Amino acid sequence: MIQAFHVYKQYDRESVALSDITLHVEKGEFCFLTGPSGAGKTTFLKLVFREELPSQGQILVGGRNVTAIPEAQIPELRRSIGVVFQDFKLLKRKTILENVAFVLRILAVPHKEQKRRAFNALKAVGLHHKMHAYPMQLSGGEQQRVAIARALINEPMLLLADEPTGNLDPGMAQEIMTLFQEVNARGTTVLVATHDREMIQRMGKRVITIQRGRVNE
Amino acid sequence: MPVFRALAYFVQEALTSLWRSRLINALSIGTIGVSLFVLGAFLTVASNLNAVVTRWTEKVQVTFYLEDGLEPRIREMLESRLKDDPAVETLTTISRQAALDRFRALFHDLRTLPDDLAENPFPESIEITVKNGHQSPEEITRFVTAFEKSPGVEEVQYDLLWIQRLTTAVRLVRGLGGVLGGILALASIFTISNVIRLTVYARQDELDIMRLVGATRAYVRGPFIVEGMLQGGLGGVVAVALLWGGLRFVARDLLAASELLGRAAIFMPTELAFAIVLGGMAVGLVGSLVSLGRSQV
Numbered sequence: 001m002i003q004a005f006h007v008y009k010q011y012d013r014e015s016v017a018l019s020d021i022t023l024h025v026e027k028g029e030f031c032f033l034t035g036p037s038g039a040g041k042t043t044f045l046k047l048v049f050r051e052e053l054p055s056q057g058q059i060l061v062g063g064r065n066v067t068a069i070p071e072a073q074i075p076e077l078r079r080s081i082g083v084v085f086q087d088f089k090l091l092k093r094k095t096i097l098e099n100v101a102f103v104l105r106i107l108a109v110p111h112k113e114q115k116r117r118a119f120n121a122l123k124a125v126g127l128h129h130k131m132h133a134y135p136m137q138l139s140g141g142e143q144q145r146v147a148i149a150r151a152l153i154n155e156p157m158l159l160l161a162d163e164p165t166g167n168l169d170p171g172m173a174q175e176i177m178t179l180f181q182e183v184n185a186r187g188t189t190v191l192v193a194t195h196d197r198e199m200i201q202r203m204g205k206r207v208i209t210i211q212r213g214r215v216n217e
Numbered sequence: 218m219p220v221f222r223a224l225a226y227f228v229q230e231a232l233t234s235l236w237r238s239r240l241i242n243a244l245s246i247g248t249i250g251v252s253l254f255v256l257g258a259f260l261t262v263a264s265n266l267n268a269v270v271t272r273w274t275e276k277v278q279v280t281f282y283l284e285d286g287l288e289p290r291i292r293e294m295l296e297s298r299l300k301d302d303p304a305v306e307t308l309t310t311i312s313r314q315a316a317l318d319r320f321r322a323l324f325h326d327l328r329t330l331p332d333d334l335a336e337n338p339f340p341e342s343i344e345i346t347v348k349n350g351h352q353s354p355e356e357i358t359r360f361v362t363a364f365e366k367s368p369g370v371e372e373v374q375y376d377l378l379w380i381q382r383l384t385t386a387v388r389l390v391r392g393l394g395g396v397l398g399g400i401l402a403l404a405s406i407f408t409i410s411n412v413i414r415l416t417v418y419a420r421q422d423e424l425d426i427m428r429l430v431g432a433t434r435a436y437v438r439g440p441f442i443v444e445g446m447l448q449g450g451l452g453g454v455v456a457v458a459l460l461w462g463g464l465r466f467v468a469r470d471l472l473a474a475s476e477l478l479g480r481a482a483i484f485m486p487t488e489l490a491f492a493i494v495l496g497g498m499a500v501g502l503v504g505s506l507v508s509l510g511r512s513q514v
Binding site: 049051072075076077078079083085089090091092093102103105106108110150 | 219222223226422423425426427428429430431432433434436
């Protein structure tokens with residue numbers, strides 16, 4: 001699903017974010033990307049859904065070279081990838097139901113269908129009772145769950161999650177991991193960036209470690 | 218269907234945004250309204266003057282005053298030559314007596330004046346009404362030049378000078394309106410583009426998020442373009458309302474007393490009203506495109 005070949009990312013002369021990353025994540029796989037803060041996990045995820053371009057090297061997602069796709073095809077790529085951002089990235093002026101439904105809205109899914117699926121997605125993360133609330137009215141953990149619901153609503157081929165349990169208590173974190181496993185069982189490839197060692201051990205999945213911008217599997 | 222859904226979304230978002238920052242948007246709509254009003258006022262004045270010119274030219278009459286004691290043969294020759302000219306619609310020969318009678322009928326109070334002169338002062342004349350399609354100043358000039366030196370013609374009188382002056386005035390008003398309107402339209406584009414840019418700045422995070430979850434550039438930009446067009450269109454509606462009110466005021470209070478223009482109905486052409494609203498929308502479209510072109514959306 002993800003194939004990275006000798007990927008480098010350098011923001012300026014001094015700061016090298018990623019250096020010679022070569023890794024593969026198979027289709028249908030569930031794996032963790034770990035490493036200390038600032039190791040380059042988030043940067044790598046950004047390269048996968050083309051928020052940024054590598055300074056050097058190639059990345060293939062689902063067989064498509066995302067470093068070479070034209071600008072006009074980026075939206076299509078992003079729609080096939082669910083992303084849980086570390087800072088949630090929720091639309092402040094929209095209710096959480098609208099936030100979750102937004103992905104379907106841009107796909108021109110009929111309104112009723114949008115609502116039904118958004119409600120179900122919120123239900124899956126246990127927030128359906130707050131669907132008319134705005135992001136700012138929720139706690140950090142709740143906002144994170146909204147971000148997860150949004151990432152999953154369109155049943156993406158690939159789910160990228162950046163510290164998705166960072167703001168959650170252990171019980172909720174485990175629930176979210178179970179949800180990811182269910183999604184994975186339905187065929188979605190899952191790549192979770194986290195430095196939660198305990199959770200990684202508990203899950204027993206493949207782990208890719210990045211340290212100072214290099215892969216250390 | 219997806220296209221309609223997208224359009225519905227654009228309009229809904231645009232309306233929400235217009236309402237959310239209603240104060241600044243009202244300011245922008247007002248600026249556009251005033252600009253279009255000025256342009257519209259010039260064009261309306263030009264249209265009305267033009268209508269007066271058209272009405273006058275429809276009745277263009279050329280009068281050939283004949284020499285005293287003209288031989289009937291020469292007069293008949295002139296008449297037959299005139300009849301052959303393509304510009305002539307009707308030809309009426311007014312004898313000296315008929316001219317006198319007409320004067321007495323028209324100016325009742327002065328009807329004894331000719332008697333004091335001992336002699337009928339009115340010359341014999343031929344009155345020509347000019348055919349449709351031959352009423353342009355150029356055509357009238359051609360016609361008059363062709364006959365003013367003919368034997369038996371003493372003097373020619375026609376309304377051309379006035380028509381020419383009015384036509385020039387119409388052109389001037391229209392030109393001035395065009396220049397002023399153009400400048401004001403540019404100012405409106407500038408205003409709209411800045412208002413939209415402010416909105417874009419205020420919502421930059423939101424727009425980035427939309428892009429990150431897979432919204433196309435068109436989908437992110439659509440609401441802003443519709444918002445600009447709505448601002449412009451509403452500005453156009455304001456301008457039309459101001460013009461309509463202004464015209465009613467002018468028609469009632471000023472021109473009622475004027476014999477010259479009073480009989481001419483003061484009007485605003487329907488096409489102009491539509492053109493102003495559409496023009497406003499075009500100004501809005503350009504304004505939002507300019508601001509989106511400059512921003513990172």
